[in-house]
Amino acid sequence: MATTPGTHLSDLEIAARTVLKPIAEIAASAGIPEDALEPYGRYKAKVDPALLSAKNTKRGRVVLVSGMSPTPAGEGKTTMVVGLADALAASGTKTMIALREPSVGPSFGMKGGATGGGQSQVLPMDDINLHFTGDFHAITSANNLLMAMVDNHLHHGNKLGIDPRRITFKRVMDMNDRSLRTVVIGLGGPTDGVPRETGFEITAASEVMAVFCLATDLADLRKRLGKMTIGYSYTKEPVTVDDLGAAGALTLLLKGAIKPNLVQSIAGTPAFIHGGPFANIAHGCNSAIATNTARSLADVVVTEAGFGADLGAEKFMDIKARFADCAPNAVVITTTIRALKMHGGVSLEDLGEENLEAVRVGLPNLARHVEIIKKFGIPPVIGINQFTLDTANELKIVTDWAAENGIECATADVWGQGGAGAGELATAVLRALDSPTNFTHLYDLEQSIEEKLLSLVRDVYGGEGVDYSPKALRMLEQIHSNGWDHLPVCVAKTQYSFSDDPQSLGAPTGFRLQIRELIPKTGAGFIVAITGVLTTMPGLPQVPAALRMDVDQAGKAVGLS
Template identity: 55%
Template sequence: MTTDIEIAQQAEIWPIQKVAEKVGLSEDDLEMYGPYKAKITLNEKQKKQELGKLILVTAISPTPAGEGKSTVTIGLADALNLTDHQTMVALREPSMGPVMGMKGGATGGGYSQVIPMADINLHFTGDFHALTIANNTLAALIDNSLQKGNPLQIDSRKIIWKRVLDVNDRALRHITIGLGGPTSGVPREDGFDITAASELMAILTLSTSLMDLKARIKRIVVAYDINNKPVTVDDLGVAGALTVMLKDAIKPNLVQSLGHTPTLIHGGPFANIAQGTNSLLATKTALRLADYVVTEAGFGSDLGGEKFLDVKVPLLGKTPDTIVIVATVRALKYNGGQSLDTLTQPNLEMLEAGLANLGQHLKAMQRYQTPVIVAINRFTDDTEAELDLIKNFVQNHQAQAVVADVWGQGGSGAIELAQTVAAATETESAFKPLYASEDTFEEKIEKLVTEIYGGVDYELSDQAQKQLQQFKQLGWDKMPIVMAKTQYSLSDNPKALGAPKNFKIHVCELVPKLGAGFIVALTGSILTMPGLPKLPAANRIDIDENGVITGLD
């Protein structure tokens, strides 16, 4: 079988200028990064056009390997273009942590990919590098302030800004720094997050302009002083320097799909520990250039989907015209209790049990009062009986399910899906957010638990309760909530598959992200620095004397 990277390497790739011309961009609008990728300059040209239709692609609760949400997103966009709907894609940038870890690359798969695949999965245009360096420069400046007399009276035990790396490295989760004597800094406990979890990543993807980026950076809370007052980047006086380091990273990146659909790939926050969507600038730029924009939000609708709708949409100024939920036979059987090593074997009983998971995701998305379509991402082992069972279930839940074979056929395998989605975008909708901005923290989290996850209540740890009281005193409690939660379950227990009932969400810690404009609620044992599996994806990646890469899938 031809691998993903072999398909990408054999594909016809257009010069990026030719791709740009499809949506009215000229060379003056591009900053070239070689012949096949470019950044789009931030100018007034894109601000004068009417916004296109917005299609949000999300998913059910996945298996550990994922369910091909990006693959469906790309295939759907290619299919829309094949059916004469001028379309662009807006995706997140892959993190090299998962690329070298468990999941491998994140540029789609089979004949629904974005290219140049290897470039995008590796260093791309340097955005992750810029974010990592900016984040760690801020960390160094905080420790330098401690070392040089501590003029801001920072309590070294209450520094909440961590260093980051775009690597899955569990050994760096909890460390001690400043050892080696007086010239080596102030000894204290510290730790690393993965770059995708940095607040700078969240800020970059939610900023509307370079100056908005700087204003948001100023508001970042990095620590508390000896009187328990927040210390910000503005207090340190380094917002300008950090913004300079991100002046190019804020510009959206333009590439193409295998079907030559213009694709913006920009920003890469994870949906289980951050907001999980590509940049607001990329999505808005695409909406001003194309008639239809297909975008995805990470993991299931309980994570990236909800965060797109309740965190990003208010800033975007555009609600989705249609929501697509990606489901697979194998993920539904997994949620029904079938073991991972037998998912290719037909089992209608397990599939039927797992449909409850799809039911909760459907219910959660339908509550936003926007048309919802289920895309069944077909695998070669799926049977007609299994596919029919899913379609009948969805029909009984007042929605429509369409089978798509985008991995094997690319856009041509999603023609029916494209036609169904395009028709749905013409349906009048009355978008209803989950909560109002003026709702209390308690009201917001209760709605998340009961209406999106299907749970009954939540619990705050003693630490989280104390933090909430402090946030209320500081006036921070009315911001949106970003729940940091496992992607494998609707609950905070990764082993509770399907659609668990009568569960509570346990919040262990609250983290203020004033620059991003939300509060992160850490649940269960969620980790902001992932670890590597027993056999990392890195073990199968290689390169030969001609520079040909293998194993990057």
């Protein structure tokens, strides 16, 4: 495999110049037999876990890559995952990557793409960033079939007595479209359904997506889909998908999508890309099936959880690891000098100038993420994602601080050099994998929802307490009466701050988390707590990334990054 190096090239140009191996070769290198491989063209395929050897009892160790609170400067967590995995593979460790699928909405909105960058990418990047193998379409279709069946049930007599005002499920689409957050349907007349107020969410926020990513096999998928609560009856009793009789049809739509997607990094490291819930409005991890399938094939699986340790990593530990038995053996916290300076008060436009004091002022944000990971019984490794304009003095402040506090820390040039730039980090991670850990969850499931949320606010976010809106308090009563207290909590909040105020950077204290709404996701198996002004249907920015995207005369993508 070869690529033309050169930091002046864009991510898309680097990807386009890479000579990929046929996916059958990648599968063979991972130990995947031919009959388990379902090719989607030459460079991507689905893998059927049921056709892997039943004698393979390997349980590879998990390296979770998290990060500090993200900034508009970008931290490059996915880039770090790929570069680190390539470095581990180059060291002789049998390694696989496990990542989420990008959502089309953010790709055309602010993000521009989500397959890593520079020499640390998973490919083919344009396919992965767009329709890929159709998993998001299948999830969207399953969700919307369910809603069509709900409204059809209302139209044909409503035998279950569903209260149209208390339907909690919404339709979804994989696009940022704020105009669809609140809509009224069924306005055409008696033949056009029952009028009611509803709305759309982005596909990544759907409970179907969460179920898809937490299911351990096809049978578990069907069971979880059936347990989803779609709303409440006139007598305020929960109504489930099983009550409606729709679980089988939803499973049928998802039976192919549930198989993990196999691709490769620029360096040829096998990678599963599967599932894509956001970490600020869902649990933010790739599918449990992909992670555990990778563990059955590799000695080390490098995966990630969205945004910072307060969001994706916490949910990986307290939600995904509970259901999928995939607790991490090591955790890397990705940081950048640029992000530290932004948390230290520097504007985006001035990040290219050396500012040692701003780096020091930004360190408390990184320090709190370190402490969060330690609370789960895992000493983290700090990975500094190096940018071209970082100075030696700025980098030294971080490495000296880490040394003084007994924290493993390594600088990695994964964008410019790929795995070759992450050798020091890979060595630190291997040491961490061989070190003892004492993994524990942050809270016990027997605790009440109020106790779990208070624990998160005080022990993870650094806040003082929790305030509930009247609507959230009413939902708490319903949670108690339905016996849902035993479920973990999934806080939906801004990724930019430990608080629910996106402008409160650094390491704020003394704040109270504002819980606006509580939504039981009984199929996924958690309670979503929506905070502040967060929405489950994002909007496009003033200048969307879509404006720079096109195809050239050969039909190749232009403008993806």
